[in-house]
Amino acid sequence: MDRRSFIKKAGLAGAGAAAATTLAAPAIAQSSTDMVIVSTWPRDFPGLGLPAQRLSARITELTDGRVNVQYFAAGERVGAFDSFDEVASGNAQAYIGADYYWIGKHAGWAAFTAIPFGLTATEIDAWCKYAGGQELWDELGDEFGIQPMAAGNTGVQMGGWFNKEINSADDLKGLKMRIPGQGGQVLTKLGASTVSLPGGQIYENLVSGAIDATEWVGPFNDYFLKLYEAAKFYYWPGMHEPGAQLTLGANKSWFTSLSKNDQEIIKAACTEENQRTLAETNANNGAYLNRLINEHGVELKEFNDDVYAAFGSAAQEVLEESKAHSDLAARIMTSVEKARAEIGAWTSISDMAYVQKRNKVLGMN
Structure with missing residues (x-):
């Protein structure tokens, strides 16, 4: 082959390669998919809203835009408590929220956020990942076409804000309180009138x-909701949510239509945010508790043993009623009880025992 023929053929090959490159770009762009995420949290809200936005952005980032997330805070597309149906119906691809909001659909959903006297953050994480929790969660999700993934945790929550002191279980009778999930069912058994309000409506009520x-x-979280402006008695510890796990629930048909790689990326993003939210919350709670007390005159109160005993009796009744809902609910709650006994036994002689002794020796009690 002479030099001119070689150059001519090489030029044609180069032009062909360039054309192929030109054609490939739109094909890649067309392979991206939109992912609408609806949330139960207000926009730009520290502690819950911002992590949900962070997770949404992270999914787009890690998939290099193959999964293009459009995030809608509570009320921007649907109401906070309508997000589950929006995803189950396929109108949106995922929700971010707390699964105990859906106990009206199935009692089993409560266990995957928190149940009274249930699992701490490290315990629920262990249960879901290594003690059968995720398998039960997947089975429950399949009934509604949802693929659930842990995507945050608040750690042990406070007992709540009250406009009067709670010195006995009788003080709860007739109380009008916002508290969702099984915690609300416990308070109802003790004579309170409970409602489940989304975060954006709590302050005004x-x-x-x-x-x-x-x-x-x-x-x-509570500092930025300014609850101190309406109630001064801040009780601890919360029995209702000892380690509230948050969820990204994806429409399963949509989720399984993605490549295995992108499915795993979304799961990894959720796992990352699960740890980040807990770390962020724990890093800030102490400082903001000081601000509530020192800057806003909040009175920190501990529930006494008699009140906690009443909580415990009512919580056991609620648990048994949840088991009676269905075979799946019974298996879920029984699995939680097993995890509480076995994983909790280690917690009692590890983290809990160490912190108690550390604080005693250092005079931190």
Whole structure:
């Protein structure tokens, strides 16, 4: 082959390669998919709203835009408590929220956020990952076409904000309190009148007197909701959410239509945010508790043993009623009890025992 023929053929090959490159770009762009995420949290809200936005952005980032997330906070596309149906119906691809909001659909959902006297953050993480929890969660999700993934945790929550002191279980009778999930069912058994309000509606209801008390999360989250403006008694510890796990629930048909790689990326993003939210909350709660007390005159109160005993009796009744809902609910709650006994036994002689002795020796009690 002479030099001219070689150059001519090489030029044609180069032109062909360039054309192929030109054609390939739109094909890649067309392979991206939109992922609408609806949330139960207000926009730009520290502690819950911002992590949900962070996770949404992270999914787009890690998939190099193959999964293009459009995030809608509570009320921007649908109401907070409508997000589950929006995803189950396929109108949105995922929700971010707390699964105990859906106990009206199935009692089993409560266990995957928190149940009274249930699992701490490290315990629920262990249960889901290594003690059968995720398999049961997947089975429950399949009934509604949802693929659930752990995507955050608040740690142990505070007992709530009250406009009067709670010195006995009788003080709960007639109390109007915002508290969702099984925690609300416990308070109802003790004579309170409970409602489940989304976060964006709590402040106005507490200020107006429509409710007498509320729980939200803890000092970091509660500070920005300004609950201290409406109630001064801040009780601890919360029995209702000892380690509230948050969820990204994806429409399963949509989720399984993705490549295995992108499915795993979304799961990894959720795992990352699960740890980040807990770390962020724990890093901030102490500082914001000091601000609530020192800057806003909040009175920190501990539930006494008699009140906690009443909580415990009512919680056991609620647990048994949840088991009676269905075979799956019974298997879920029984699995939680097993994890509480076995994983909890280690917690009692590890983290809990160490912290108690450390604080005693250092005079931190």
